[in-house]
Amino acid sequence: MKRIVILISGRGSNMRSIVEAGVAEQWPARVVAVVSNRPDAAGLTYAAERGIATAVVDHRAHASRQAFDAELAACVDSHAPDLVVLAGFMRILGADFVRRYEGRMLNIHPSLLPSFPGLQTHRRAIEAGCKVTGATVHFVTPELDHGPIVIQAVVPVLQSDDEDTLAERVLALEHVVYPRAVRWWAQGLLQLERGLVRQLAGEPQVVGLS
Ligand code: GRF
Numbered sequence: 199m200k201r202i203v204i205l206i207s208g209r210g211s212n213m214r215s216i217v218e219a220g221v222a223e224q225w226p227a228r229v230v231a232v233v234s235n236r237p238d239a240a241g242l243t244y245a246a247e248r249g250i251a252t253a254v255v256d257h258r259a260h261a262s263r264q265a266f267d268a269e270l271a272a273c274v275d276s277h278a279p280d281l282v283v284l285a286g287f288m289r290i291l292g293a294d295f296v297r298r299y300e301g302r303m304l305n306i307h308p309s310l311l312p313s314f315p316g317l318q319t320h321r322r323a324i325e326a327g328c329k330v331t332g333a334t335v336h337f338v339t340p341e342l343d344h345g346p347i348v349i350q351a352v353v354p355v356l357q358s359d360d361e362d363t364l365a366e367r368v369l370a371l372e373h374v375v376y377p378r379a380v381r382w383w384a385q386g387l388l389q390l391e392r393g394l395v396r397q398l399a400g401e402p403q404v405v406g407l408s
Pocket of ligand 1: 206207208209210211212213285286287306307308333369372
């Protein structure tokens with residue numbers, strides 16, 4: 199059984215979709231711990247109720263980013279993960295932390311990267327007049343919201359959309375693509391080569407387009 203550690207900061211709906219798909223689809227991997235940088239993250243309650251180990255590494259208790267990253271790494275390493283999954287984890291991680299888990303750390307970002315890295319992606323997509331937006335699962339590299347793309351979900355931007363309606367439709371597909379990406383990893387179906395990710399079974403690395 200491969201071991202997955204998930205990092206969250208809040209609601210944890212992506213974490214939940216991964217935990218549930220892993221059990222329902224009997225992946226050769228399981229979520230062994232959920233770690234939050236916020237003690238009040240709602241996702242911690244869900245994880246604890248499922249019998250998953252939980253931990254908090256509070257960024258406010260650390261004087262520097264390096265000190266926070268070091269304690270976070272120690273906490274994550276104590277669960278001996280094969281894969282680290284960032285699921286709504288809202289702290290920027292330093293290059294040392296990222297390199298420690300290079301090639302075995304995934305993130306989901308609510309835009310079609312490389313467009314709109316950073317925050318307020320839905321507002322920015324609407325303001326730019328984009329007709330499509332979506333979400334991207336990618337391997338994490340030191341550059342923020344960057345790195346080899348595993349799968350993307352494409353969502354139309356409607357004239358009637360505001361940030362909230364768009365975020366809701368994108369989130370529904372996040373819950374499809376993130377578990378799928380983690381399943382592919384668990385089944386050994388992802389090949390990472392020269393910054394590109396191939397799905398070895400030839401399954402489409404895009405959702406939401408017919
Ligand atoms: C998601 O939209 C994710 O893409 C973004 O933050 C949100 C987290 O939601 N990075 P949740 O905590 O998984 O419910």
